[in-house]
């Protein structure tokens with residue numbers, strides 16, 4: 210370590226005052242300290258304000274193309290309509306065929322009609338989708354990471370053949386039932402049961418807060434079986450299985466959230482996922498989805514920061530743009546800094562995942578940090594827009610409200626604190 | 641059938657505010673994000689549609705530009721073009737519309753093209769002269785402002801947009817066809833298309849490959865020169881029609897005056 214540090218070229222922070230006056234002026238204006246290499250005498254160009262650390266340069270052509278394509282789709286197809294759906298409390302179902310045609314459903318799975326994107330590409334797509342709306346990103350996360358992934362990872366070959374191609378084409382929508390009215394963070398103590406009866410299982414219990422539940426053609430449901438927690442594929446229309454949507458939500462309004470009810474619901478034993486037993490099943494799905502959320506929330510944060518920055522530059526009070534006031538700059542700089550940090554965290558998380566060296570604690574740390582900071586950014590952005598910030602004319606309040614759900618689902622902020630806490634101290638503080 | 645679509649990388653019109661360099665009087669292309677011309681995305685989409693309809697055809701994207709224009713050609717590949725050619729050479733910097741057409745025509749001649757698609761104009765330079773130039777250098781017909789294209793044997797038939805409707809015209813092949821803006825919706829590259837693009841062929845050609853001398857093109861060979869640049873006139877205030885009972889009539893007349901009705 211010591212020797213590696215020594216062998217690094219002598220980087221120097223320009224902006225020390227030995228430079229010429231003109232150089233200093235430029236540095237002050239640009240307000241960015243550039244690291245001067247011995248070979249580059251000129252100052253690098255001011256990076257774009259939404260990518261202050263030139264993360265763009267660290268992406269491959271392919272990764273950029275995925276990002277730009279999804280960004281364009283969001284700009285053209287999602288942003289113009291999402292405010293109305295949020296207000297009406299409806300999910301834009303008409304977009305499902307388009308999302309499927311783009312190849313976004315189960316995009317990070319390989320084969321069975323899926324695109325086989327790398328983890329970084331998957332993350333970038335989530336980032337752009339959530340810059341549109343957390344509800345759309347949630348739909349994609351649930352379909353790909355929570356419903357298709359368990360079938361892909363733990364399903365029988367017949368189950369995979371039957372469901373995955375249809376789900377990739379958007380012809381079958383899935384949901385993921387883990388949370389129950391009485392067990393949220395403590396999902397391991399779920400009450401829903403699966404009793405073996407000959408060649409069937411009989412399910413009883415209910416699931417709560419289930420994204421896509423009301424529109425799902427199949428539910429991946431986790432239940433207590435005699436030999437531990439098992440995953441089951443339950444098709445819509447199965448006698449004893451019903452759903453009801455949850456209304457009056459003030460967050461994630463452009464997303465469907467439902468209850469699933471199982472009342473002596475009999476399903477063939479072949480609909481159990483044979484490849485996993487215990488909490489490892491649902492937890493490995495959650496790892497996939499949480500990974501996408503760590504990236505996704507940076508998209509929401511970027512959208513809020515961009516809007517607040519533009520607004521601050523054009524809103525005149527006391528005869529000058531409010532961007533010229535120190536207090537406003539402090540907020541904007543805080544947002545920009547946290548955005549850069551979250552982006553770097555996501556990218557390294559993605560590189561770790563692609564190299565096969567990712568640890569769940571890294572996902573927890575990134576989910577916790579990035580969602581927390583995105584929520585803070587949304588609130589700060591809201592304040593910069595003043596009264597305009599509370600309307601649906603701007604995306605900020607929508608993102609802010611959405612992020613309250615993102616903060617809670619897929620492991621609350623607290624739970625991720627405890628996961629990281631346990632990992633670094635060796636002490637469990639859960640119960 | 642061998643189909644070609646000519647494409648260009650331009651400063652992203654969605655993010656870049658176009659700036660003109662007062663010294664060179666040219667568009668500033670550095671320090672801005674460069675993308676495949678959005679107009680070309682529609683043209684590529686039109687070409688893909690036709691390739692699939694005609695069947696048994698190959699569609700090749702052809703671009704002239706710096707090495708960085710590879711990214712634009714990759715996007716064309718991801719959208720569904722079969723292979724791509726990028727003509728890149730340091731001597732090409734500063735080429736005008738005339739030399740651009742000359743270079744593209746040389747490559748098309750070498751490859752042998754039955755059908756060549758171009759956008760009516762690029763989103764950055766807006767000269768609109770390259771497609772006509774290509775047709776001239778190749779000595780083939782040019783069909784402009786197409787909003788619908790059909791191929792019948794060795795004939796191309798298009799619906800050509802004119803101010804009050806459209807004309808139906810036909811020509812022999814090979815031919816150059818320019819697409820009327822707004823006639824074809826740009827398709828999105830799919831995730832699978834993006835993953836598959838790297839497996840497709842992207843060939844680079846230099847001036848030497850085309851047998852063109854460096855002095856014929858670029859700064860040295862330019863026939864056009866920008867003399868000066870000036871600010872566009874500020875837009876005049878719009879006309880406000882007060883409804884005193886015949887506003888509908890007035891609006892209709894206004895639209896008619898601009899041949900929009």
Ligand SMILES: Cc1cc2nc3c(=O)[nH]c(=O)nc-3n(C[C@H](O)[C@H](O)[C@H](O)COP(=O)(O)OP(=O)(O)OC[C@H]3O[C@@H](n4cnc5c(N)ncnc54)[C@H](O)[C@@H]3O)c2cc1C
Pocket residue numbers: 351385386387388392393394395417418419420421460461466614617618619620621622623624627638639640
């Ligand atoms: C919009 C939305 C969509 C959802 N979609 C799905 C879905 O598709 N599928 C699904 O299965 N679930 C889904 N959920 C449920 C979500 O995962 C749960 O809400 C989440 O796990 C928290 O559970 P809970 O709401 O029961 O809160 P609780 O677990 O009751 O927690 C309440 C509070 O107590 C804190 N707390 C709990 N235990 C501890 C502890 N040991 N130490 C410190 N603090 C603690 C929590 O952090 C929280 O602040 C969704 C939720 C929402 C809001």
